Amino acid sequence: MTNKAITIIDIAKILGVSKSTVSRALKDHPDISNATKEAVQMMAKQLKYKPNAVAMSLRHKKSKVIGLIVPTLSPFFFPSVIHGIENEVNKRGYNLMILQSNESYEREVLNVDILQSNNVEGILVSISRKTENLSHFTALIEDNTPIVFFDRIPKSIQADMVLVDDISGAFNAVEHLISIGKRKIAICLGNPNLLISSNRLSGYKKALKKHSIEINEEFIITGQSSEEAEKETKKLLELTNPPDAILAISDLTMSGIMKALYAAKIKIPEDIAVIGFCEDTFSQMYNPPVSTIDPMGIEIGKIAAERLFQRIHENNILEPKTINLSSRLIIRDSTKV
Amino acid sequence: MTNKAITIIDIAKILGVSKSTVSRALKDHPDISNATKEAVQMMAKQLKYKPNAVAMSLRHKKSKVIGLIVPTLSPFFFPSVIHGIENEVNKRGYNLMILQSNESYEREVLNVDILQSNNVEGILVSISRKTENLSHFTALIEDNTPIVFFDRIPKSIQADMVLVDDISGAFNAVEHLISIGKRKIAICLGNPNLLISSNRLSGYKKALKKHSIEINEEFIITGQSSEEAEKETKKLLELTNPPDAILAISDLTMSGIMKALYAAKIKIPEDIAVIGFCEDTFSQMYNPPVSTIDPMGIEIGKIAAERLFQRIHENNILEPKTINLSSRLIIRDSTKV
DNA sequence: ACCGGTCGTGCAACCGGTTGCAGTTGATAA
DNA sequence: TTATCAACTGCAACCGGTTGCACGACCGGT
Numbered sequence: 001m002t003n004k005a006i007t008i009i010d011i012a013k014i015l016g017v018s019k020s021t022v023s024r025a026l027k028d029h030p031d032i033s034n035a036t037k038e039a040v041q042m043m044a045k046q047l048k049y050k051p052n053a054v055a056m057s058l059r060h061k062k063s064k065v066i067g068l069i070v071p072t073l074s075p076f077f078f079p080s081v082i083h084g085i086e087n088e089v090n091k092r093g094y095n096l097m098i099l100q101s102n103e104s105y106e107r108e109v110l111n112v113d114i115l116q117s118n119n120v121e122g123i124l125v126s127i128s129r130k131t132e133n134l135s136h137f138t139a140l141i142e143d144n145t146p147i148v149f150f151d152r153i154p155k156s157i158q159a160d161m162v163l164v165d166d167i168s169g170a171f172n173a174v175e176h177l178i179s180i181g182k183r184k185i186a187i188c189l190g191n192p193n194l195l196i197s198s199n200r201l202s203g204y205k206k207a208l209k210k211h212s213i214e215i216n217e218e219f220i221i222t223g224q225s226s227e228e229a230e231k232e233t234k235k236l237l238e239l240t241n242p243p244d245a246i247l248a249i250s251d252l253t254m255s256g257i258m259k260a261l262y263a264a265k266i267k268i269p270e271d272i273a274v275i276g277f278c279e280d281t282f283s284q285m286y287n288p289p290v291s292t293i294d295p296m297g298i299e300i301g302k303i304a305a306e307r308l309f310q311r312i313h314e315n316n317i318l319e320p321k322t323i324n325l326s327s328r329l330i331i332r333d334s335t336k337v
Numbered sequence: 338m339t340n341k342a343i344t345i346i347d348i349a350k351i352l353g354v355s356k357s358t359v360s361r362a363l364k365d366h367p368d369i370s371n372a373t374k375e376a377v378q379m380m381a382k383q384l385k386y387k388p389n390a391v392a393m394s395l396r397h398k399k400s401k402v403i404g405l406i407v408p409t410l411s412p413f414f415f416p417s418v419i420h421g422i423e424n425e426v427n428k429r430g431y432n433l434m435i436l437q438s439n440e441s442y443e444r445e446v447l448n449v450d451i452l453q454s455n456n457v458e459g460i461l462v463s464i465s466r467k468t469e470n471l472s473h474f475t476a477l478i479e480d481n482t483p484i485v486f487f488d489r490i491p492k493s494i495q496a497d498m499v500l501v502d503d504i505s506g507a508f509n510a511v512e513h514l515i516s517i518g519k520r521k522i523a524i525c526l527g528n529p530n531l532l533i534s535s536n537r538l539s540g541y542k543k544a545l546k547k548h549s550i551e552i553n554e555e556f557i558i559t560g561q562s563s564e565e566a567e568k569e570t571k572k573l574l575e576l577t578n579p580p581d582a583i584l585a586i587s588d589l590t591m592s593g594i595m596k597a598l599y600a601a602k603i604k605i606p607e608d609i610a611v612i613g614f615c616e617d618t619f620s621q622m623y624n625p626p627v628s629t630i631d632p633m634g635i636e637i638g639k640i641a642a643e644r645l646f647q648r649i650h651e652n653n654i655l656e657p658k659t660i661n662l663s664s665r666l667i668i669r670d671s672t673k674v
Numbered sequence: 675a676c677c678g679g680t681c682g683t684g685c686a687a688c689c690g691g692t693t694g695c696a697g698t699t700g701a702t703a704a
Numbered sequence: 705t706t707a708t709c710a711a712c713t714g715c716a717a718c719c720g721g722t723t724g725c726a727c728g729a730c731c732g733g734t
Binding site: 354355356357358361368369370373392394395396397398 | 711712713714715716718719720721
C-alpha cells in the first residue's frame with residue numbers, strides 16, 4: 001500500500017512497550033499478562049492494524065501462496081480447473097498466483113522462476129505443448145518443492161499427476177455409440193502433440209477393435225481450432241460413405257463440428273450422433289444437448305489442489321502418485337435413439 | 338521452497354566478499370570493478386541464484402503483485418476478464434493474485450484485507466451482489482492504494498470504473514430487432530440487484546419508447562440460472578400473445594432461453610429472433626449462431642489493468658475516471674431476415 | 675537477610691536483500 | 705615522502721515481523 005501502514009512498532013511506541021511484547025500479545029502468547037494483551041489488542045483494532053504478510057513470509061519462509069501455471073486462460077478447460085483449485089486454496093487460507101505459459105517453453109521456465117522467487121509453498125502445473133526438456137521441474141523436485149501436475153502431464157518424471165482416464169473415457173463413449181447402432185464412427189482430434197489426443201484416440205481404436213469394426217483412417221480428423229474442425233467435418237460429410245457418429249475431443253472441436261452439422265442440416269442423432277469431451281455447462285448449449293464425457297475440469301482442480309496440500313502438510317515426503325479420475329459419461333439427446 | 342535456496346550471502350561467502358558487493362555486482366552498479374562483477378555473476382549463474390522476491394518486496398514495499406477480486410470464477414464472464422487482465426499483468430512483469438468473494442460481503446472485506454497484507458501494488462475489483470457498505474474500499478482509497486472497479490461497480494464512490502455501455506448496448510440490440518420487423522420484444526433479466534440488469538433494462542425500454550412500442554410487463558422475465566430462464570421462457574411461449582423476439586441478458590440466460598425454444602421447436606429467427614449479451618466464443622455454439630452484444634470480457638480486463646498500471650506508474654494521482662466501452666453488436670443468423 | 679522460582683518484558687538476532695556512508699588501497703601529484 | 709583522490713569494497717541500518725535468551729521484580733520459604 002502506498003501510505004505507510006500501521007506496524008507493531010507503531011503500537012509498541014504508543015503503548016510504551018517493546019515490539020516483541022506487541023507481537024506476543026497479538027498472538028495470545030501465555031507469557032504476556034492479560035492487561036497488556038488487552039491493551040495491545042484494543043489498540044491494534046483501533047488503528048486497524050494488519051499484519052504484513054510479506055514480512056511473515058520472509059521470516060517463516062512460508063508465503064501461504066500456491067502457484068499455478070497453465071498453458072492458457074482461454075476457454076474452455078483451464079478456467080474450470082482454476083475454479084476448482086481456487087475453492088480449495090481459499091478454503092485453507094491460502095492464495096493463488098496464476099501464470100500463463102502461453103504454450104511457450106521459455107515462458108514456462110520463467111514462470112517457474114517467478115514462483116520460486118515468490119516463495120510459493122507449492123506449485124500446480126499443466127505443461128505447455130512445447131515443453132520437452134523438464135529440467136526446470138526436476139530442479140524444483142530436487143529442491144523439495146511440492147508440485148502436482150494435472151491434465152497436461154510430462155511423460156517421464158517422478159511426481160504426482162492428476163488426470164482423467166482418457167482412454168477409458170473415449171472407449172466408453174465409442175461403445176455407447178456402438179450400443180445405439182452406430183458403426184461408422186469418426187473422431188476429431190485436437191492438437192496431436194498432446195497426450196490427451198493420443199490417449200483418447202487409443203481408447204477410440206480399442207473400442208472399435210473390441211467390436212470388430214475396422215478403423216477407417218478417413219474418419220480420423222484433426223481440428224486445432226473451431227474453424228478447422230468445422231472445415232474437416234464438412235469434408236467428412238462429403239465422403240461417399242460418411243460417418244454416422246462423431247466423437248469430439250474437446251469443447252472447441254465440438255463447436256466446429258456442430259456448426260458443420262447444422263449447416264448441412266444433418267439430423268442429430270438420427271443421421272449422425274455426436275458425443276464429445278465437453279464441460280457439462282457447455283454441452284447443454286447445443287441443440288440437441290450433446291452427450292459428453294465430462295473432462296471434469298473443476299474436479300481435476302479440486303483433486304490436484306487437495307493432493308498438493310497433502311504434500312505441503314506432510315512435508316512433501318509422500319510417494320509420487322498418479323490419480324486417475326474416471327470420467328462421467330453423460331448421455332443426452334445427441335446420442336439418444 | 339523447502340530446501341534452502343541460494344542467497345547472496347552464499348555467493349558472498351564463496352567469493353570472500355561482502356553481501357553488499359554481491360548485491361551491487363548483480364545489478365551492475367558502477368562502483369563495482371568488472372573483475373568482481375564477472376566473478377559474482379558467474380557464480381550466481383552457476384549456483385542458479387534466484388533473487389528472493391519476498392525480501393525485495395519487504396524492502397521496497399513493492400510486491401509486483403496485482404490483486405483481483407471477483408464474485409465468482411464460474412463461467413462465463415469473469416474467466417474471460419481474467420484472461421484479459423493476466424495478459425497485461427504478465428506483460429509488465431507483474432503477477433496476479435486472484436480471490437473470489439463468492440457473492441459474500443464478508444468474504445469481500447476479508448479479501449481486501451488479504452490483498453493489503455500481501456502488499457499488492459494495486460487492486461482490480463468487481464463487487465459482490467451483497468456489497469452495500471463500501472467502507473473497505475473507501476479505506477483503501479484513503480490509503481492511497483491504486484484501485485480500479487470493473488463491470489460490477491459500486492454506485493457511490495470516487496474511483497476509476499471500467500464498464501461497457503449497457504444502456505446503449507441494449508438499446509442498439511432492441512433497435513436492431515425492430516429493424517428486422519420485430520415488435521413484441523421480450524427481455525430476460527438476470528439478478529435484478531445488479532446494475533447491469535437495470536441498465537440493460539432501461540436501454541431496452543428506451544428503444545421501445547423511441548419506436549412507440551408499448552412496454553409489456555409480461556415480456557420482462559427473470560432467470561437467475563439457466564434452468565430458471567428456461568422455465569420463464571416456456572411461460573412466455575404459452576402467452577396468448579407471445580413475443581417475436583427475445584433479448585438475453587447473459588450467457589447463462591441465453592442458454593436457458595435457447596433450450597426452451599429448441600424444445601418448443603420455435604423457428605429462429607422467423608418465429609422468434611434471439612439476441613443476447615454473450616461472449617463471442619459462446620454465441621457461436623448455438624444453432625443458429627446467435628447475434629450478440631459482446632460483453633467484451635477480455636477487453637474489460639485489458640482496459641482495467643491498463644488503467645490500474647497507469648495509476649501505479651503515476652503515483653496514483655490521477656483524477657477518477659469512468660471508462661465506458663461501447664459494446665460491439667455482432668449480427669448472426671438468429672436475427673437475420 | 676538470602677536463595678530460588680515465577681512472571682512479564684525487552685534485547686538482539688534473524689529472514690534476504692538494498693543502500694548511505696565510511697574505510698582501504700594504490701596511484702598520482704606535490 | 706606525503707597529501708590527495710579515485711576506485712572499490714565493507715559496515716551497518718533498514719523493511720516488519722518472530723523468538724531464544726537474559727534480566728528485573730516480586731513472591732515465598734528457610
